Amino acid sequence: MIKLLIFIVFTCAAIFLGPKMADSQGFVHVATSGTIVETSLTTAIILYISSIILAIFIYSLCKKILSMPKGTIRAFRSRSNKKKLSLQDEAIICFEQGEYQNALALLKHTSSLENMSERSLLIAAQSAFYIGLYDYTRQALDEAQSRSKQAKLAANVVRAKLNYNIGNVGVALEYLDQCGGAVKNKTIYKLYLDCYLKQNNYEKISEILKDLVKHEIINKETANTYYLRYLEDKLSKAKSSDDIEYLYKKLPKVYRKNTKILGTFVYKFISFGSVNRACEFSLELLKENVDPTFLESIANWEIAIPDVLVALKKYASKNIITTQVNLPLLKAMANLEYKSGLLQDALADYKQALSIESDAQVYLRMGVILSTLQRYPEATECYSRANSLLSENEVLLLTPDKKV
Template identity: 20%
Template sequence: MIRLLIYTLIILAGAFVGPKLVENKGYVLIAVGDYTIETTVIASVLMLLLAFALLQLLEWLLLKIAKTAGFTWRLPSRWRQRSSRRFTLQGALALAEEDWSLAQKAMSKGAGAGELPLVNFLAAARAAHHQGDREQAEALLDKAAEFDNSEAAVSIARIRYRIQDGEFASARQSLEGLSASLRSRPTVLKLAHELYQKQNDWDAIARIAPALVKHKLLSETEAAQLPVDIESGALNACTDLEPLQQRWASLPKKLKKQDQLVLSYVNGLIRFRQPTEARKLLMEQLDKKQPQPQLLALLPLCSEDASESLIQVLKRQYSNVEDADLFDCYANLSRQSRQYREAKRWQRKAIDLAPTKYRYSQLAELQEQLGEQHGALDSYRHLLDPSLS
C-alpha cells in the first residue's frame, strides 16, 4: 500500500514537472580550457544517468573478473577440501561399521585439508587403537595435540586407551598430570573411577565418590552401594591381619551388618588363619529364619575340628528349614570330619531340592570315596544334562 502511494506521488510529480521542463528547457554550459559544451538541462541529466549506468556496469564487470580469477586460483584448494570431506564421510561410516582399518586410512587422509583436522586425527587414533597398533595411535594423538584447544580431548583419549591396554601405571601418571579443572570433569571422573577399581585403590575411589554422586555418574542403586563396595574392596586388598582388623574396627556399625562386608572380612580372616574369629562372626551374621547361601559356603572353610558341633548348632537353629544350600553346608562339614556316608546323604537331599551340575559332581566324588563306582558314573552322566545349570 505504501509502495503504491509512493509510485502515485512520483507519477503526479512527473506529470506536473514534465510540462514545465519542456516549456523551460534551460541550458548547461561547461567550459574546460578552450573547449566549451552547451546543452539543455534534460540532456545533461540523461547523460549523467547514462554515465552512472556505465560506471555500475564497469564495476560489475571488474568484480566478476576478480571473482572468476579468485575461483580459478582457489580451485586446487577447493578440490582438496572436497576430497577431504569425502574421505571424512567415508571414515565416519567406517567407524559406524567398526571397519577400523578403513576408518584409520580415510580419517587420516581427510585430515589434510579438512575443516576439522583435530576430529579426524582423534578418530584415526581410535581406529588405530582398536587394531592394536599402539605406536600409530600415539603418533596420531601427537598430531592431534598440535592443534589449539586439543589438550582435554587428547589427554582423555590417551588415558582411556592406556586403561584398555592394561597400562594402569602409565594411565595413572597421565591422570595425575592433568590440571585440577580437567580432573573434575565428569568424563575424567568416570575414567578415574574405572582406573582406581582396576588398581584396587579404594581410598582413591572414596576421595572422588562425592563428585561421582554429584555429577550423577552412578545410578541411584550404584551410588547407595558405593560405600559398601569401597570398604569391601579395601578389606579384600589388605595384605596383613593387623590392617584388616583395623579397617574392620573403623567401620560404622551399620556397615558391619552388610553381608558383603562380612564376607570380605571373613575371607580375610580365613586367609590369615583366624578361623575361630571368622566362625564366630559368620554364626552371628546368619539370618535366624533363612540362612544366607554365601555365608553358609564359608562355614566349612573355618570349621576345623568344630565341624561336627557346627552341624548340631545349625540343626538346632534351622530345625524346620529345608534348603539346598544348607544341606550343601552339612555335606561339606561332614566331609571334613570324614563322615562320607553322612555327607552323601546331605548331598542327595540338596540335589532333590535343587539339582545342579556342581552338586552332582560333589556327589560323584563322595561316591568314589565310598567305592560306589556305578553310582559315581551315574552322577557323572548328569553332568551332560543340558537342562542343568
C-alpha cells in the first residue's frame, strides 16, 4: 500500500511540477513510429522512477498471491463448497416436499452431472423421473453407478423403486436382486413386500417374514395372516398326503402351535384319506388346549374319528366348559356323533347348542337328522326356521347402512 501511495505521489509531481520546471531543466523528446512525444526532463525522470516502483509493486503482489498460505486457499475453497452444499440442502428439502422441478433446477445450478455428488445424482434422477425427464433420469443413474460400489447399489434401489411406481414389478425385482443381499434395510424389505403383494407371491413373502417383523414393517398378526395365505395356497395345490407331510415338516416351530393352521392340516389329511394322521394331530391339539377355532373345524368334518369324539366327551364331562368354548364344542361333538350314526346324541347336542345361539346351519343339520329318524313334522319346522334365519341374514346384508 505504501509503495502504491509513493507511486501516486511521484506521478502527480511529474504531472504538475514537470511543466513548471521545463524552462530550467530542458526537454526530452521520445520518438515513436510517426509520433514525437515531448516532455520535461523532470517529468521523464519521475515517470521512469514511478514505472520502476510500479513494476516492483506488481511483482511483490504476484509473489504474495502465489505464496498465499494453504489455510487461506482452503478457506476460499471451503466457502465455495459451503455455498454449493447450501444449494444441495435446499434441493433436498424441495425434493422431500414434492417440488421436484425446483429440486432439479437447484442441483443443475450447482454443477453438471459429472461433478455432482452421489447423493445429488440420486435425487436428481428421482426428481427428473417425477417430472417426466426419463432420459435425464437414466443419465444421472448411469453416472451414479460409475462412481463406487455403494453408489451402484443405491442406484439399483432407486431404479427398482421407480420401476415399481410405473407398474414394472418384474423389472423392479430384478434390480433388487442385483443388490445380492448387500443392502438390508427397511426400505429394501418394504419394496420387496410391495412387489410380492402385487404378484400375489405369498411364498416369497413367507421367506422374509422375520425381516419384515424385525424392521417393524408389519406386526406379528399381519405376518401370521400372510403365512396363512401362503399355506392356504400350498395346501390347495397339494395332490397327496405326502405333500401335506412335506409342508408340515417345513412349518416353522412358531406356527406348530397355531390351532388354525394345524386344523387346516387335519382337514387336508382327512380329505386325502389319512385318517390315522388326522387323528394323531387332533389328539395332540386337544391334549394341549381346546381351541374354539379347531372345534369349528371339527364341526365340518365329513367323517367320524371315534378317538377324537371320546376326547371331546371327556373334556365336556369335566364341567370346565366356558361360554366361549361351549357352543363350538357342542357343534363338534354333534357332528362326530351324527357321522358315527349316534343320531339321538347328535340331536341332543344340537338342541343344546340352539339354546345358546340360533344358527341356521344347526337347524339344517337337525332337519337332516329328524328326516332320517322319520320325524318329518319336526324336520319341516327346522328347515323352516333355517330358511327364515338365512332370509333374515340376506335382508340384513342387502339393507344399506342408515346415517344418523
